[in-house]
Amino acid sequence: MNDDARHWKDLALYWKTHANWDLLIAAGFGMLLAILVRSLLDRPRHLPRARAWLLGLWVPAVVGFGLTAALHYQNPLFAKWYQLFTYGVVAAVLWRVRHYRPAATMLWAIALPALFRGLDVGQKTLGIHFIGAVDGYVKVVSKISAPLLFGLYGVAMYQKQSLAKEQVRRAEEERQRQLTAARNAELERLVTERTATLTQQASELQTALAELRTTQQQLIQSEKMASLGELTAGIAHEIQNPLNFVNNFADVSTELVVELEAEQASPTPDLSLEAELLADLRHNLTKINQHGQRAASIVRGMLAHSRQSTGERQPTELNALADEYLRLAYHGLRAKDKTFNATLKTDFAALLPLVSVVPGDLGRVLLNLFTNAFYAVQKRQQCGVAGYVPTVSVATRRDGDEVEIRVRDNGTGIPEAVQAKIFQPFFTTKPSGEGTGLGLSLAHDIVVQGHGGTLTVESQEGEFTEFAVRLPFRAAG
């Protein structure tokens, strides 16, 4: 047993001195380095082929160990050369990926041990010895090279992690960016869609507006015609009267001529009678002319009323205009209700200047005011109050730069709540079918927009209503 033990001990000693064990240690160290570097470059994307190189690092060491053991040749330089070789392979791999910051750091980490190993190997191989001081530095370097390597490896790992975090952050950012882009695209699509809808709606509204405008024009025209219809009887009466005078004066003039001829044929002509007859004839012709003019002016007014307004202003005698339409409105109502009677009062300012207005339009305003006034007094009269005298009055006056026409009636009056609405289109208190509700609205437009004036109302329920048309005075040119 003792021999046996000694035998094994001798064998061990033999192998210890006759094999390059340090080559195997160096292989272990090389594999450790390879694993460290691999873990640093764990992602195949960094260098897939390097994997084979790094994992195969042990092969030359083991082969070398086997060969030298078989030949019973021991040399400590093999291990050093092999170490230098592993540094070289690792450095080459790291150099390939030097743009990767942990790899660059790792390169620095192995630089010092590799340099030291290089110097060591060079020294031993060539048999050179550094002088004392340099040798001291080299020894210090050899002592700090291992901690330096592991320290820098730590730094490299930290860098790797922070790079990985950075990449995750970047990826997240990119995802957010794409998400935002997608959302923007969606918003863009929605906006386009909405814009298309709005554009379509706008064009539909435009069409509707155009239709409304046309309808408005038609309504204005039918309102004119409606008010003309109300007037027809009044107009007929107003024309009939002057025509009767024309006929009568013509007839009587014929009689006068016959008488004059008889007088001239007489053997004793009465010269003073002849002169009187001639004066009467002349007078009658003037009257015929006057009443003819009166009828013509009524026809003209009626045509102007029904025509589409040309909007042309002309110097107008407001007193005559007001008087004409007062009579037309009165006789219009009289024609419909023969029992109706009203006192008409006029208070026209003498020397009222000519005012530049559109006569047809302003006539329509006055007609509307008069018609309303007569309607109001008629309504009050129908209440059957004793001693009630229906009265409609019109007054004109000049007030500074304005001319004012006031139309007043002592009719039913307008309640305050209604006063606010009377100028609104389609507002009417008349039973359906009797009024369009456009009269005062149009009157307001004509006065305010057409002539730059004002149309105001003052009323007390059961007492009176007074409308005031104020027109800026313009001297007729």
Add this chain to the structure above:
Amino acid sequence: MKILVVDDEPDVRLLFEQRFRREIRSGEFEFSFSYSGEEALTFLRDHPSEVVLILSDINMPGMSGLELLRHVKTDPLPPPPPLVMMLTAYGDTATHDQAMQLGANDFLIKPVDFAALKQKLQTIATT
């Protein structure tokens, strides 16, 4: 015979004066003129028992011819009561019936046929 003509048209006066110039000159007819119902009533009160016949228009501002007729027929005027002849442009039956109901003595439609009117007046004057 004194005749009161009531009409709001002032030219009616001129017309009557020329149409009846011979009758006026001969004194057969004497015309007075009022331009409203109110004026006519005042005239009747101021000239009692003078007017034999009233020729009145119906459509007048203020007091109408029919109201004047009612006043003449119902108010206590000094006798003899004047005859009333209505003259109107509105010759519808409603107005006619109303006038007759109120006691109108005649109802003429404008335009006036002066020849016929003269005849009627002369008939009244001679009876």
